[in-house]
Every structure is written in C-alpha cells, then in structure tokens.
Amino acid sequence: MADQRRNQRPSGDGPRRSSSGGRPAAGRSGKPTGSSSRSSSSSSAGRSGKPDSRAGGKPPARSGGKPAARSGGKPPARGGRPAGRREEKPTRTEEQARYDGPELPEEITGRELDRSVAAQLKGLPEKLAARVARHLAAAGIFIDENPELAYQHAMAARARASRIAVVREAAGEAAYAAGHYAEALAELRAAKRMNGATAYLPIMADCHRALGKPQEALKLAKSPSVPNFAPEAKAEMTIVEAGARRDLGQLDAALRTLELAPLMSKSRASWVVRLRYAYADTLEAAGRDQDALTWFHRVDAIDSEELTDAADRAEALEKRLG
Template sequence: MALYADSDPLLAHKHGIAAAHHAGRLAVVRESAGYAAYRAGYYEIALKELRAANRISGDVSMWPVMADCERGLGHPLKALALAGSPEVKRLAKAEEVEMRIVAAGARRDLGEVEAAVVTLTCKELSNESEEWAVRLRYAYADALSAAGRIEEARDWFGKCAVLDVEDTTDAYDRKN
C-alpha cells in the first residue's frame, strides 16, 4: 500500500481492501487501509477502517484524519465532536496541530469563519522549525482571508512562505 500511496491512491486503496480482508484483526493493516482509502477520497471506508484500527490498538494518532473524514462526508459537527473529545489530550503535538486545522475547517464548513480564526490562534503559530508549522500558518492565513481580514492574511501568508521552502502551498502567491 505504501508503495502506491502517493503515486496511485486508488491502487493503494485496493491493496488496502485486500489486506484488511486477509488480516482484518491487525491494527496496522486496518490503519494502512484507512489511510489508503482517505488518500483515494473514500472517506466512509477510511473512517470505518480507522475506527477499527483505533478499537484494536487504542492509538489516537489517527483521530485528526477520522475527523477530516467526517468533514469529507459533510458532517462538520461530528468532526468537532471528535476534536473536542477527551482522547485529543493524548495526541502528540503534530496530531494536535492537525486536529486544530481540521476543527477550524469544520467551523468554516458551518460558516463560522471567525470561530475558525479563533480555533487556529495558538502559541504554535510562532513555531518555525516543526514540519507542521507550514500547514498551521497556511490554515491560519486562509482563515483570516475568509474572514475578510486581508492585510493580516497577507502577513501570515508571507510568514508561511518563508517556511515553505519546498513550495507545497501557494502562500508565496497569496502574500501579494
């Protein structure tokens, strides 16, 4: 599955289905199948597989992706329920930041753009060294833009662009 995860998500998903069929009681198999389905856009299947992996292993690291699956299925309130659950306190910093980004997206799905900005307002915005800093700054800048706070958004797109050395976002273009 991992071999095709980026280059052919659909093929990775098909491999995930086969693996889950043959080794469905192994958390790592269900988790891999869930991530493959997620990358292929099969959010309902991804959610099912990730929930199974969570039940088997107790690992909460996949909760942000589960919440994003709920968003993909059009259930922003369910995504927010996951984001507000006690299990979130057990997330590592990277997953905690990702959950914050997903929760802000759910707020935007509900038309609560200012609440999305508030959700993303955190001390981690000042971080410049972690892998997740680009995604967090981009999400924050995008939320500011959606809230009509254009000058602040440009400033944060600029701060994001400085860190985005691999050019994974369009922050450089949006800062102008």
C-alpha cells in the same frame, strides 16, 4: 502505529497533501474535496455480477428426449452445448477481485515494512503473512503517486487479515488518501477498537467533514486524548477543527481556534507551515486581506519544501491590494 507505517513510504511526512497548494488533506482549512466517499465498485481490480451465460445461447430444443437434428445432421455435443464452442469462464465477483488484489511488482518483497508492522503479521501462516506484507508494502509505496492503486492493495491485505489492527489502519489510510471517506472512517474505527490508538482521530475528524458532518468532526476534536497529542498531530486536529467551524459558517470561531495554536513557533517543521497557512487562508476568507498577506509571507518564509502555494497567494493579494 500510523506514523510507523508511513515510514515505509519513499516520500511524504504525514497525512497526504492535496494537489492544490500542497495543503494537507487532513488539514484543509476550507471545505474538503469530495462530499461523499466513492464506491469501491470503481476499482479496476474486478467486476461484480453473475457469470456470463454460456456461449451460443440456449441449447437446442429436445424432441422425445433425444437431441434435435441440426442442419449438418450432427447432434450437439454432450450437455446440449453446440459442438466446437468453448464455454466462457465466469467473471470474478467484486469480492473475489478484491481478495486477489492488483498484480504485485516482483521488486516489492514485503521486507520494506517497518519491523513493528511486520511483527504484527507473525501470527499468520508464513505464506499468508508474506502475501499480506507485500500488499501492505505496495500500499505504502503507491499511496502518494497512485492512491487508488494503494487502496486496492490495502483492501487485498484486509481481505486476508481483517483481524489485525495494522492492516485495518493501512486500509483506512489508503481509503482516505483515495477519497473513500466512509470506508476510511469505518476502517480506522475498527483499528481503534482493536488497539485503542488515538492517532487516527484527526483523519477520522476530516472524514466526517468530507461526509458533510462538521459537528461530528468537532466532537472528535474535543476528545480527552487530543491535549496529549504530539505537536504535529495536535496541529492537524486544530486545522481540521478550524475547517469544521468554517463549514458551519463560523469564521470568527475558526480564527480563535487557530490563534490558540503555536502560530509563532520558531520551528520550521511542516506542521507549523500548515498551521500558518490555515490561518492566512481563514483570514482571507474573513475579508482581512492585509492580515492574510502578512501571514502568507510568514508561511513562505519557512516553507522551504514548498508544501503550500503561499508565495502565489501572497502575490495575488498584493495585486488586489494595489
């Protein structure tokens, strides 16, 4: 389901790529960006807290049960509120703001969703299904260019339909893209409980890394379902596993993990690019600069979409080596 939902995006072909060199977020070969998840209170969708007190402060004191006289001789309006002053509306709670979600652009109709995703919403009332579909579609559209906005849309869908697996999946992927790693882990765990899917495991493992728990990432990497993954998903898990080894200071183990992967595949698919890049990066971290240079060149040779900064890394190494 994860791959099907991603098909709605205008661009992108898998887990989100980081801004540094185009490396995949689920395949960072070094330490993941962000050591903890950011609180959802940073969302601009709403504010938490109690409603503001009434304008004008406390009502005038009463004397003998009658309204106290004011300087102008006119008693206060009924209810003790000064005349001529409007009572301010209470602010929305964070929960209300999340339910409302960001404003939906008119051009996003919900028909952008993959049919298999839309089919899972058919059990909802028609108007509710339409609203959830629009938020899911918006999350898919914005996830690359504005992941925080995508996250807010996904959470609005979750607030309305939390018992649907594809909604929890979307919330998890958007939270991951926005750097809310604890939330992403919780949402993807929920989706996995609902539909039994294992496609989320590489992202879940990378969330553990981002939260400073590389050992938990390694446990997921050894899950029985991993050997049966499709090549791209298997490559993503290999990269995350090698990264977890690096987090633990085990560079030799990280290199061995990557060397067991099909680094010399003749395919020019993005997963091969990412595997080779992770290997070159780990070689450089291990002090094997000449070998790293060779592999950065091998990355650059197949990276026609410039997913990585392999060419720049190779140039920097050439200057260092003289």
